[in-house]
Each structure stands twice: as C-alpha cells, then as structure tokens.
Amino acid sequence: MWGKKEIPKEVIEIHDLRYKDLKAGGKAKEHMANQANAGRTVWRNRRWASLIIVNLLFVVSFQFDLQLVEGSLTASRFIGFHMADPFAAMQVALAFGQVILNLVIGTLTVVFLYLIVGGRAFCSWVCPYHLVSELTEKIHLALVKKRIIKNHPFNIKTKYWLWGVFLAIALITGYTAFEMLSPMGILSRAMIYGPGIGLLWVLFLLLVEIFYSRRVWCRNICPIGVTYRFIGIFSLTKVVYDLSGCHHDGACRSACLVPHVLEFTKPGKATSLQDNFVGGDCTNCGMCVDICPTDSLKFDIRYVNKLF
C-alpha cells in the first residue's frame, strides 16, 4: 500500500457502480452486443499506409536512384541522416568490439524519433513482417473460431530472455546471430535487393503463427520489439484510457497484439480516471482505439498535453 499512488475516490465509486451493474447482469452485459465501432479502420488505414509508404520508399529510392533513403531497415540514411536499428546496432557493437560514430548517431536518431512517436510504433507502423503477420493472423483467427486449431500462447517474458541471450551471443561469439532469424531484415532486404531463400524462413514463421501460436514472433520472440519496448516506456505518444465511459466490453483486449497493456480496462483495475497510459509493450497500432465502442481509448501525447 505504501508508496503507491492513492486511487481517487471517484474512480473507486465508478468501480463500485460497475461491479454492482455486472452482478445484476445489467448495463455492461447489454453493451457486450454494442458493436458500434466494430468495423472501424481509421487508424489501421493510416498505419497500413505508413507501412507501405515507408517500405516502398526504400525500394523506389534504390530502383530509381533517388538517394532519398539508402540502405534497408537495419541501417539506412534518410536524406543524409543516419538511422540504425537499435538492436542491430547493439549486436554489432558487442560483436565487433568497436563503436563507429555514424552508428551511434544513427541509433540515437532512431531512439529520439521513437521517444516521440512511441517505442514499438516501429513494429506496427514500419516493420514489414508486422504487416504480413497481421494479414495471416486473420487466417489463424478464422481457424480458431471454427475450432479447427487451438492457439498456444507462450509466456510473455520469453522475449526478454531471448533479448539477453542474443546480445550475449554477439558478445561471446562475435556473430550477430539474431540477424539471421530476423524476418524484418530478411523481408526488407528481399524487397529492396531481390528475394532469396530467407523468404522460406519467413513463410515458416507465418505457418507457425497461423497453425500453432498467434503472433508468436512479435509477442514472444522478437528482440527488436523488446528494444523498442524499452524506448516505449518513456515515449510520449501513447494510448490513454478514460474510465468514465467504458463498459468493460473487452473488445480492445481481443483486438490487441499485446493485451496485457490494456489490463486497466478490466473492471476494477483502473487506478485513475483519465490518466491510464498503456505500458511499453504497446505498438501504438490503434486497433483498440478503432474498435472501442465507447471511444474510451484515444491516442495522446503524454506530458506535452498538459502544456496546453
């Protein structure tokens, strides 16, 4: 109890009301059927546009020698500015034992950028694997719904172990071993420089995700996501939850890639009326914002919003 922020009285009152409501099988249950925003795809459309435009920029820039973005998603130069994938850069630094200034500049630029737009925003707004994985997820969900297959969720902490182990491998063996598995790197290079057999590995991952474990790569494995997750803890742009209008339908959590960041949408969990910000694992994909029937979830810019 000590040291914890006190939960405001009004929040407790709302929780009490909702609890009674739920017990009576009342309002909240009624609203289960409320699917006012079920098909809304505003943020998804923006996000897909970003995914396609960013990746296309790399391809077009090389094909037509525009020199707008050079390189691929592991490291690039955007109109002259160095950019580097923080996890790839960390692996190189540990494996190589030398740090080149350009790589530091590129990494810091990327860290700074995602401190503003939200850590794992990289995942859902830039990473090409996220897009294909998101599409094949629909097949997975359809198969689960028809009870043809079962989802096998894994421990959400697995990704931290792998993150540490891959960095340790880089330090000890001198190989950037994760880059071999990274579907992000493989897809990015395949689009820009032409396809290779790495695509078979990506296909294998997709099949595992379809038939065995929903979005297992993004949820439980990818250390690139973990790195951005750490950035995300401090980042400005975040989904914020307003308790007052919520009916606890749970639509947001079922749409979410990382539903544990939406714990506070469960009855009795929110600790604040309007300042419930999601945790670092959130990819800012906006699916919850789209689907929320009561518009209780919104994008907000932390700290900065208080200035106005």
Added chain:
Amino acid sequence: MAKNITKKVKQKTISRRSFNRGVILTLATLSAAGAGFYPISSPQAKNYLRPPGAVPEAEFLASCIKCGQCVQTCPVEAIELAFLDDGFGVGTAYIDARNQACDFSCDALQCILACPTGALDHKIEKPEQVLMGLAELTHPDRCLAIKNQGFKGHIRGEDFGGLLRYMEVDRWNPQLMRDHPVDREICDVCQLLCPIKGAITMEQKNNEDGSSYWTPVVHSTCTGCGVCEMVCPVEEAAIEIIPWKKWQETESKDGKESDHVG
C-alpha cells in the same frame, strides 16, 4: 479455504507450465539460430571476395549490419548481399568478380564512405590502399597468351552486362564492356584493362625447348579488385582473385612459385 488452496496450486501449475513452455520456445529459437553457424564454418564455406576496405572476415561478419548501403552507392553495382544459405553471413556484402568486378570507377571508394559500421574500414581512402585479395593465374592452361593466341571481339560475349570505366572514353560514367570490343595480337586483356597501374604486366618466358611465350604476371600493387577475372575472355577465367590473400604469401621461400595454383 480448501477451494482457495486448490486455486493457488492450479495457478502455480499454470505458471510453471508457462515457464517451461517459455524455455522450450527460447531453446527452439536458439537452435534455429545455431544452424546459422554451420554454413560459415563448414569446409564448403564460400570464400567470399568482400568489398574494398573490408576488415578481416571474422570481424567483417561481426560488424556488417547487412543494410546494403554499399550496394546502393556502387556505380557499377558490383556488390551483392549473401542469402540465408550463408547462415550468420546472411545479408553480408560480397563481390562476384567474374560477374561484375569493382573497377574503382568511383575513385573515392563510395562503399567505404557509405558503410555505417566500419565493416569497410574508413582508414582506406585510395584505391591503391585496398587489399581485397590477390590476382593469381590459377589456370595457366586456359590462358590465351600462354597458348600464343590473340583475342579479337567482344570480351565475354555480346550479351555480357559487365561495366567498366574506360578512362579515355568517359572518366565519369562506366561503360558496357560489350560496347568496347578489342583486337589484341597476343591476348593481354587483363593487363590492358587493369585499373591499377602496373599491377599486372605481360612478361616473356622461355619454354624448355627454347621457344618463348607471354604470360601475365601479378605484382605487389595488385588490390584484388577482380577486373582481370571479369575481363578474362576465355569461357572460364584463367586468372582469378584469391580473397584475403596477401602479397607476402606469394613470395614463399627462395622465390619459388606459390603453390596456390588451383
């Protein structure tokens, strides 16, 4: 009370199972990664010719971030990226010299300047400082000069897409080799098109029976750029680059010929 205990036990089992499955997933991922060690360590591992300025192979694998900025900046598109069958070498830059060699037509070594990680060493500033490997007449039996033959026509055929800088034609834009046929009485194409002055010379040698022949001789200024391998006009190149090879290795004891001949 009893209900509470069973609930607790149940929760514990679930968390233990979840932990175990996490371990399995971790091990599965790591063993998939472990497979990447084989292609680079097996005896059949490809001995790639790395781009100019590349640090030694082990360090190159450690430092190449697999972004391809060197690929994009190269004016003759000599650099390619390795695929997944190279394991940990996936996405690393290499040059297939026979297909398209580095002809230094950028002068300033653009690939080195583009490299964000130092996998291509920024200390290398001039083509003459580059040491990617060393040219070697690996198949003297294929060499036209040694057979006392000339060469006339399109080097590597009329369909070959290789690019090369012809200083006297256009200093700034590499030309298609097929647009510049040659006519040599005794074939000396490698020496003729070598971008490093004096790296290859044609020398006359004597047969045991007293007759003489011409042969290309590689000198210490060779950078291993691979142009000679690309332009060698016979079906399969007589002269090849031995990646990473340094000049000292050729000058073995008592000035004897190197035994690197393949």
